[in-house]
Amino acid sequence: xxxxxxxxxxxxxxxxxxxxxxxxxxxxxxxxxxxxxxxxxxxxxxxxxxxxxxxxxxxxxxxxxxxxxxxxxxxxxxxxxxxxxxxxxxxxxxxxxxxxxxxxxxxxxxxxxxxxxxxxxxxxxxxxxxxxxxxxxxxxxxxxxxxxxxxxxxxxxxxxxxxxxxxxxxxxxxxxxxxxxxxxxxxxxxxxxxxxxxxxxxxxxxxxxxxxxxxxxxxxxxxxxxxxxxxxxxxxxxxxxxxxxxxxxxxxxxxxxxxxxxxxxxxxxxxxxxxxxxxxxxxxxxxxxxxxxxxxxxxxxxxxxxxxxxxxxxx
Amino acid sequence: xxxxxxxxxxxxxxxxxxxxxxxxxxxxxxxxxxxxxxxxxxxxxxxxxxxxxxxxxxxxxxxxxxxxxxxxxxxxxxxxxxxxxxxxxxxxxxxxxxxxxxxxxxxxxxxxxxxxxxxxxxxxxxxxxxxxxxxxxxxxxxxxxxxxxxxxxxxxxxxxxxxxxxxxxxxxxxxxxxxxxxxxxxxxxxxxxxxxxxxxxxxxxxxxxxxxxxxxxxxxxxxxxxxxxxxxxxxxxxxxxxxxxxxxxxxxxxxxxxxxxxxxxxxxxxxxxxxxxxxxxxxxxxxxxxx
Numbered sequence: 001x002x003x004x005x006x007x008x009x010x011x012x013x014x015x016x017x018x019x020x021x022x023x024x025x026x027x028x029x030x031x032x033x034x035x036x037x038x039x040x041x042x043x044x045x046x047x048x049x050x051x052x053x054x055x056x057x058x059x060x061x062x063x064x065x066x067x068x069x070x071x072x073x074x075x076x077x078x079x080x081x082x083x084x085x086x087x088x089x090x091x092x093x094x095x096x097x098x099x100x101x102x103x104x105x106x107x108x109x110x111x112x113x114x115x116x117x118x119x120x121x122x123x124x125x126x127x128x129x130x131x132x133x134x135x136x137x138x139x140x141x142x143x144x145x146x147x148x149x150x151x152x153x154x155x156x157x158x159x160x161x162x163x164x165x166x167x168x169x170x171x172x173x174x175x176x177x178x179x180x181x182x183x184x185x186x187x188x189x190x191x192x193x194x195x196x197x198x199x200x201x202x203x204x205x206x207x208x209x210x211x212x213x214x215x216x217x218x219x220x221x222x223x224x225x226x227x228x229x230x231x232x233x234x235x236x237x238x239x240x241x242x243x244x245x246x247x248x249x250x251x252x253x254x255x256x257x258x259x260x261x262x263x264x265x266x267x268x269x270x271x272x273x274x275x276x277x278x279x280x281x282x283x284x285x286x287x288x289x290x291x292x293x294x295x296x297x298x299x300x301x302x303x304x305x306x307x308x309x310x311x312x313x314x315x
Numbered sequence: 316x317x318x319x320x321x322x323x324x325x326x327x328x329x330x331x332x333x334x335x336x337x338x339x340x341x342x343x344x345x346x347x348x349x350x351x352x353x354x355x356x357x358x359x360x361x362x363x364x365x366x367x368x369x370x371x372x373x374x375x376x377x378x379x380x381x382x383x384x385x386x387x388x389x390x391x392x393x394x395x396x397x398x399x400x401x402x403x404x405x406x407x408x409x410x411x412x413x414x415x416x417x418x419x420x421x422x423x424x425x426x427x428x429x430x431x432x433x434x435x436x437x438x439x440x441x442x443x444x445x446x447x448x449x450x451x452x453x454x455x456x457x458x459x460x461x462x463x464x465x466x467x468x469x470x471x472x473x474x475x476x477x478x479x480x481x482x483x484x485x486x487x488x489x490x491x492x493x494x495x496x497x498x499x500x501x502x503x504x505x506x507x508x509x510x511x512x513x514x515x516x517x518x519x520x521x522x523x524x525x526x527x528x529x530x531x532x533x534x535x536x537x538x539x540x541x542x543x544x545x546x547x548x549x550x551x552x553x554x555x556x557x558x559x560x561x562x563x564x565x566x567x568x569x570x571x572x573x574x575x576x577x578x579x580x581x582x583x584x585x586x587x588x589x590x591x592x593x594x595x596x597x598x599x600x601x602x603x604x605x606x
Contacts, residue, residue: 017421024421026495027414031426034411034465040450041462042433045442052442059445108338111331120335126592127339133584133595135524137542141549141577142345151570153348156363185341190599197600217327242435249440250527254550268440275441276531288439296436 053286059279066282073286082270087245090266093179094244101183102240105191106233110225112192113199125196128189139182140254144169147178169255172263182251191236198232199225234306242299245291267291346585353377353574360570375568376575385536385544386579393540397522400460404518405511407465412473413499430467444531458532459540463521469514472598476510477503513598516591523584545580549573 021028051057053073055066077083108128115121131139146153147168155165168174206224215223249268256264267287275284347367352360356371364370380386414420415427443462452458484506485498493501504511526542533539547553554569 020419021421024417024419024495027417027420030410030496030499031414031420034407034414035426035429037407037461037465038429038433041443041446041464042438043429045438045446046433046436048442048446049439052445111334114327114331115335116328124335124339126589127342129592129595130585130588131342133520133524133588134581135526135542135584137524137526137546137550138577138581141545141573142349144550145349145570145573145577146345151361151363153363160363188338189342193596193599217324254546271440276444281441281445285439285441288441292437292439299435 049285049289049292052282053289055282057282057285059281073283074290076283077287077290082265085262086265086267086270089176089263090245090247090268092176092263093247093266094240096176096180097183098240098244100180101187101191102237104184104188106195106229108188109192109195109199109229110221112196113225125189125192129193130189131186132190134186136250137254139186140251143178143182143255169257170259172260175256175260175263178255179247179251194232194236195229198229202228231310234310238299238302238306241302242295244298245294346581349574349577349581353571353578355571357568357571360574376571377579379568379572380575380579385539386541386576388537389539389541389544392538393523393542396456396459396525396540397519399456400463400522401515401519403460403464404466404469405515408469408473408514408518409499409504409511411465411470412477413495413503415470416474416477417495430470434467447532453532454534454538456538459522459525459528462528466518466521469517473507473510473514476507480506509594509597513594516594517598520584541580545576548576 054068054070056069057066080086112121112125115124145151147155149155149165149167149170154168159165166174168178202224207220210220210224245267247266247268249266249272252264252266252269253272256269268291271284271288271291274280274287344367348365351367351369352365353376354369354372354374355365356373359365359370411430415423415430417423420426447453447458447462452461480503485502488498488502489495524542526540526546529538529540529543530546533543552569554572
């Protein structure tokens with residue numbers, strides 16, 4: 001036993017460490033491919049984003065031949081004519097999500113929790129998280145066919161009610177709304193699982209005691225149910241705040257088009273266009289790095305704040 | 316319980332029930348509509364008459380979709396990427412999670428950090444793209460399975476599962492001289508089959524639904540997965556290729572082909588969903604415990 005836990009609770013010694021490593025070398029052999037994976041596919045790109053973002057990297061010259069240009073790419077981004085548009089769209093879509101798609105699963109969990117019949121609750125839940133497993137391409141396909149001005153379901157309904165057909169995906173004014181509705185539709189059920197899990201941990205005696213004390217329905221929700229899921233809400237909120245400057249490019253690049261870039265182009269879709277389609281690697285890497293660094297600052301800041309306010313954090 | 320309170324309770328229950336029914340309808344309706352539309356005559360779709368039942372029942376669209384050879388090819392590719400990719404995912408995730416779950420693993424803290432950091436600091440699309448290209452993985456199967464071979468979140472999930480296995484079991488085996496590999500393969504893995512299924516399913520759905528790596532790395536149409544074909548037909552509007560023998564109005568038949576293609580791509584998920592959903596729920600709940 002002593003041999004197995006050589007390094008635990010003792011003053012560190014190289015000899016003991018070596019004995020431990022030797023007797024456990026299988027662990028290290030197993031872990032080798034994992035380290036290789038993280039090094040190649042996670043850390044090389046991570047270090048690479050600094051290397052490429054801070055130089056005038058050219059794929060034909062290679063990294064060694066490119067020269068250091070400091071923060072020049074970042075300055076260019078701040079002066080990019082699209083800079084404010086990208087920030088505004090990214091933030092707007094995220095804030096709308098925070099306002100609607102974030103609370104929706106909480107409300108659903110609270111309502112599901114009030115259903116007395118277990119069977120019914122399970123059926124509703126099972127149906128509600130189906131959209132989470134539908135691929136982005138299928139979601140985009142549905143949006144495009146349903147919103148099509150000539151044959152789409154939504155426009156047929158509008159026309160049937162005597163309204164004018166609208167080319168939703170060609171008019172900038174609708175994009176944020178479409179993204180928000182989609183996020184609620186796809187995320188409400190799956191998001192509720194976590195809150196329901198937190199609710200199953202609540203001791204039923206608490207409810208009984210509160211009823212004895214004369215609490216009404218709202219009293220129970222307010223004093224017992226909500227406090228029970230508050231830590232979960234805080235953690236989920238933190239994770240979301242860390243992603244405030246991130247809107248996934250996958251759905252956006254599938255449904256947007258130049259006529260609605262003014263509201264639909266977000267940082268990640270811009271990186272995709274500049275980097276992948278136009279092969280402007282150095283600049284697009286810097287833009288991506290800008291987004292990652294702000295994301296990191298946001299998540300670290302939010303974690304600190306949450307720990308101070310509620311003693312709950314993600315690490 | 317006073318009378319007023321029980322009336323309030325009843326009103327609430329009715330409203331709640333109505334809300335739940337609405338939620339289910341809103342969730343399922345898009346799928347039911349696509350199903351109905353894919354079997355309907357193009358004429359009724361363009362008139363906006365199709366609701367939840369096919370009108371002018373026809374299987375023309377499916378005939379065209381199934382006669383389009385790319386669909387079968389793409390299906391085969393997707394199945395292959397999913398099986399092969401998931402196998403690699405599970406292997407590497409287990410190899411990552413097991414050492415991290417052992418207290419005797421020196422450098423456990425450091426390596427846990429190595430796994431955690433990519434969650435909060437993403438490495439960016441372009442550098443990853445350049446690495447995959449630089450390794451010469453472009454237009455190979457490896458571009459589909461290697462870059463996402465390990466998801467840090469799943470490693471943390473799996474480590475949590477492994478930590479729950481009673482230590483006594485393996486310690487006795489270790490004292491009897493079993494190596495860590497033997498402990499992992501003979502004791503830990505057999506006990507973790509449900510957990511491996513959970514993590515494996517997360518990965519598998521990811522592969523099935525993935526389109527972006529294929530868009531980035533696969534030039535050869537013969538290698539495209541079903542999601543790319545779906546995108547080409549529905550989003551890029553390339554319905555022409557599917558219509559090999561069309562007599563009437565092309566634009567209108569094109570619409571039903573889109574619906575049929577969406578259905579063909581969605582069906583496998585819808586079909587296995589009721590059987591596998593409980594594993595996902597288990598994973599989601601465990602994820603919430605560890606954060």
